Amino acid sequence: xxxxxxxxxxxxxxxxxxxxxxxxxxxxxxxxxxxxxxxxxxxxxxxxxxxxxxxxxxxxxxxxxxxxxxxxxxxxxxxxxxxxxxxxxxxxxxxxxxxxxxxxxxxxxxxxxxxxxxxxxxxxxxxxxxxxxxxxxxxxxxxxxxxxxxxxxxxxxxxxxxxxxxxxxxxxxxxxxxxxxxxxxxxxxxxxxxxxxxxxxxxxxxxxxxxxxxxxxxxxxxxxxxxxxxxxxxxxxxxxxxxxxxxxxxxxxxxxxxxxxxxxxxxxxxxxxxxxxxxxxxxxxxxxxxxxxxxxxxxxxxxxxxxxxxxxxxxxxxxxxxxxxxxxxxxxxxxxxxxxxxxxxxxxxxxxxxxxxxxxxxxxxxxxxxxxxxxxxxxxxxxxxxxxxxxxxxxxxxxxxxxxxxxxxxxxxxxxxxxxxxxxxxxxxxxxxxxxxxxxxxxxxxxxxxxxxxxxxxxxxxxxxxxxxxxxxxxxxxxxxxxxxxxxxxxxxxxxxxxxxxxxxxxxxxxxxxxxxxxxxxxxxxxx
Numbered sequence: 040x041x042x043x044x045x046x047x048x049x050x051x052x053x054x055x056x057x058x059x060x061x062x063x064x065x066x067x068x069x070x071x072x073x074x075x076x077x078x079x080x081x082x083x084x085x086x087x088x089x090x091x092x093x094x095x096x097x098x099x100x101x102x103x104x105x106x107x108x109x110x111x112x113x114x115x116x117x118x119x120x121x122x123x124x125x126x127x128x129x130x131x132x133x134x135x136x137x138x139x140x141x142x143x144x145x146x147x148x149x150x151x152x153x154x155x156x157x158x159x160x161x162x163x164x165x166x167x168x169x170x171x172x173x174x175x176x177x178x179x180x181x182x183x184x185x186x187x188x189x190x191x192x193x194x195x196x197x198x199x200x201x202x203x204x205x206x207x208x209x210x211x212x213x214x215x216x217x218x219x220x221x222x223x224x225x226x227x228x229x230x231x232x233x234x235x236x237x238x239x240x241x242x243x244x245x246x247x248x249x250x251x252x253x254x255x256x257x258x259x260x261x262x263x264x265x266x267x268x269x270x271x272x273x274x275x276x277x278x279x280x281x282x283x284x285x286x287x288x289x290x291x292x293x294x295x296x297x298x299x300x301x302x303x304x305x306x307x308x309x310x311x312x313x314x315x316x317x318x319x320x321x322x323x324x325x326x327x328x329x330x331x332x333x334x335x336x337x338x339x340x341x342x343x344x345x346x347x348x349x350x351x352x353x354x355x356x357x358x359x360x361x362x363x364x365x366x367x368x369x370x371x372x373x374x375x376x377x378x379x380x381x382x383x384x385x386x387x388x389x390x391x392x393x394x395x396x397x398x399x400x401x402x403x404x405x406x407x408x409x410x411x412x413x414x415x416x417x418x419x420x421x422x423x424x425x426x427x428x429x430x431x432x433x434x435x436x437x438x439x440x441x442x443x444x445x446x447x448x449x450x451x452x453x454x455x456x457x458x459x460x461x462x463x464x465x466x467x468x469x470x471x472x473x474x475x476x477x478x479x480x481x482x483x484x485x486x487x488x489x490x491x492x493x494x495x496x497x498x499x500x501x502x503x504x505x506x507x508x509x510x511x512x513x514x515x516x517x518x519x520x521x522x523x524x525x526x527x528x529x530x531x532x533x534x535x536x537x538x539x540x541x542x543x544x545x546x547x548x549x550x551x552x553x554x555x556x557x558x559x560x561x562x563x564x565x566x567x
Contacts, residue, residue, distance in 0.1 A: 075388050076432045076464040077378040081137060084170035092167035096157065096175035104174040111172060113151045114202070118218050119225050119250060122197075123149040123205040126156035126189055130355045131164055131209040138379075139209055140171055142203035142369035149205070152540045153484055156193055158185060186275035190244065195259035208245040210358040212330070212367040213343040220328070220342060221248055228322035229254050230282065233345065236332035236392040239323065242279040243331040244491055245345045246324075258285060265310045273304035284313035289320065335365065360450065363467040370475055380475035387478065389471075390431040392422055393489060393548035401436050412452060414555035419453055421465045421528065421551055429535050431547065433458070433465040471546075473475040482507065484546040490535065491525055491550035492519070499530055503540040513540060527553060 083089070114120040125139055136155070144150040154172035157163035166173035174193070179185040189204060198203050205221065224231050225248060234240065249255045262281045266272050277327040280297060287294045294312035297303065327338045331345035344367045348357035362368045372378015377386040394401055401418070403410045409469055415438070426433040435455075438447045448468060449455075458465055470476055471483050478485045488503040501515040515538070522530045535541050535549065 059490055065503070073331060075385055075430050077377065078372060078379075079375040079386075081169055088097070089167050092170075092173070093164060096163040096167065096173060097160075101106070101174060101176065101192070102196060105200075107195070108154050108172045108174055109200065109202065110152065114195075115149065115152055116290070118222050119203050121203045121221065121248065122152040122153050122154070123147065124156060124193065124197075125209055126158060126186070126193070127162055127205055127209045128158035128186075129161040132157075132162040133356070135209055136165055136171065138163070138168070138283045138371040140169075140273075140283060141371040141373065142213060143336060145214055145373070146213045147207075148218045153457065156189060188263065188335065191263045191266065191274060193261055194249060195263060195516075197274055198249060198259060203248075203250045204377055205248045206244075208345070210347075210362070211343050211345045212362045212369060214337065215342055217342050222341065224322055224324075225250060227320065228318040231260060231322040232278075232282070233324045233329035233331055234326045235552070236326045236330050236335060239326045242275060242323070243329075243345065244275045246272065246329045246343065252317070252319075253540045254285070254315070254317040256317050257315055257317055258282070259559050261313050261315070269303070269305075269308040269310065271305035272308045276300075276303040279301065285315045285318040286321050288315050289318040293435055298545065316386065319458075333360075333387075337365065337367070344544055353439060356456075360467065361450075361457075363434070364448065364469060366469065366473055368467075370473075373475075380470075381472060382476075382542065385566075387484075387545045388429075388431040389434055389466075389484075389546045390422065390426045391434050391471075391546060391548045392436040393491070393550045394420065394552055401438050403438070404419070407495075416452065418551040418554060421531075422549070423458055423461065425532065425535055425549065426463050427461070428532055429542075429547070433463055434470050435465055437468040437470045439518050478545065484544075486544045487546045487548065488541050488544035489533075489548045489550075490541060492553040494553065499534050501534070501538065501540055503544060515540065 081218055084092075095107060099107070109122075112122050114122050123143065124505040127136065127139075130513055140153075140155075143153045146221060147153075154174060155162070155166050157166060157173050157175045160175075162180070163173055163175035176185060194204070194206060194231050204280065205217070221231070226358060228246065229250050231249075231251060233243045233245060235243050249259075258281060262274075262278050265281070266274060269277075280300070280303060286293045286373070296309075296311045298309045299306050300308045300310075321356075325340070325567075329343045329345055330337055330517075331347065332339055333347045333348060335344045337344060344362065344365060346361040346365075346367075348361065359368065368379070370378060370380035372383045375381070375534075376383040392401060401415055403412075403415070422436075423433060425431075435449045438449055455465070466476075472482075478481045486503065486505050488501055490499065491499050492498075493500050497519050499517045499519065502512060502519070503514070504512045517530070517534060517538075519527055519530050522533065531549070532549075535547060541547055
């Protein structure tokens with residue numbers, strides 16, 4: 040909100056035509072319209088169910104928790120009586136617990152047959168709050184080792200109980216249901232696993248399915264035993280090697296001891312060949328079916344994308360951003376008024392950067408601001424401030440470097456964590472191209488306002504269209520002299536915050552090229 044000092048700069052040139060300016064003057068003295076950029080979360084369960092869940096996760100053993108959860112799940116009779124599970128900690132759960140649960144029900148197909156494994160107290164309590172089936176692991180200071188062993192522990196416990204299952208990690212996003220695939224392929228295999236896009240012969244254990252039998256019980260037991268005896272072993276490598284030994288035994292091929300197996304995680308890792316008495320049939324998925332890669336490339340036959348990550352998008356945040364930019368992010372809240380993509384009424388409030396020739400983006404090859412990263416960052420700072428002031432969701436601009444024949448995402452130039460710390464809500468650059476975010480089946484927005492400072496006439500111009508109809512468009516020309524001192528940034532904040540057309544439009548496109556050279560009082564930006 041503008042400061043008291045900024046308010047006293049406003050001069051009313053006409054009471055009749057500038058009533059909205061009077062409203063802007065008073066904005067700091069009244070309550071905002073509420074949180075229009077947040078989410079409408081699912082309803083929480085009642086206290087008795089929540090307490091029962093919390094007591095279970097905090098007092099029962101893993102085995103007893105699992106037995107209790109399984110009583111309430113309904114295995115899929117037409118899919119080898121399978122259930123599904125995923126595991127998560129706070130870093131994923133905060134943004135993705137609802138996301139994965141809804142995706143599982145709507146796309147994956149294990150509705151009523153799915154549970155979470157919580158790696159920490161935060162995640163377990165959050166699952167209990169919303170009534171999501173959950174098994175909580177005991178506290179462990181070595182989270183990395185716990186994550187590596189947990190999926191194998193739970194897999195072993197499930198098949199020992201005669202329960203076939205599908206496991207997928209939290210960073211696997213489904214484009215379509217894997218059920219037809221599982222119904223067909225699990226007739227031929229006991230264990231079916233995804234591979235890497237760069238290596239179709241190497242297991243990627245972000246997605247695997249197992250039938251419950253003596254062979255899979257031994258497979259997970261052997262893998263777990265090796266991991267426990269070799270603390271530096273990598274879970275995925277061990278499961279791969281044990282699977283290879285099973286395949287060799289089944290084909291009557293000799294197996295050798297694995298001494299100083301550096302590929303397994305460390306040169307200190309050594310273990311004898313696994314001579315399985317009930318060797319399992321191992322199936323490897325085509326790398327284009329479940330696409331596991333730093334840069335996953337989906338194809339017509341892709342079922343899911345498994346987003347891996349490296350700098351500068353390391354960790355859960357980076358994996359989420361890759362999934363969103365690929366259009367694979369599910370976008371929970373499809374049945375609410377304020378979800379990730381699906382939003383209704385007053386919750387549809389978006390802010391875009393607009394520049395000549397690059398609607399929703401920024402070009403570094405225009406004469407003004409040519410390859411000037413600092414000028415672009417200045418615009419983003421103004422844009423982020425404007426998003427906060429106008430209670431809008433910021434749509435990240437795509438950075439176009441057309442002269443160098445490529446486009447780049449904003450996160451190369453801006454640490455997006457800084458936006459989150461400031462409370463600026465944002466969406467990925469291609470958000471408006473995803474039809475899940477559209478106002479209707481044919482239109483992305485019902486109402487759009489474009490806004491820019493026109494230097495030749497020293498004024499702010501607005502153009503508003505409804506349903507894309509230019510014949511009924513409304514336009515306004517607001518002289519910068521309306522404001523004193525003649526501060527264009529104050530004028531932009533005022534118009535975007537209080538002018539009826541700008542305030543009521545779903546999508547506000549703002550041209551900030553005027554501020555590339557540092558013009559305008561940046562006090563409000565610095566305060567943010």
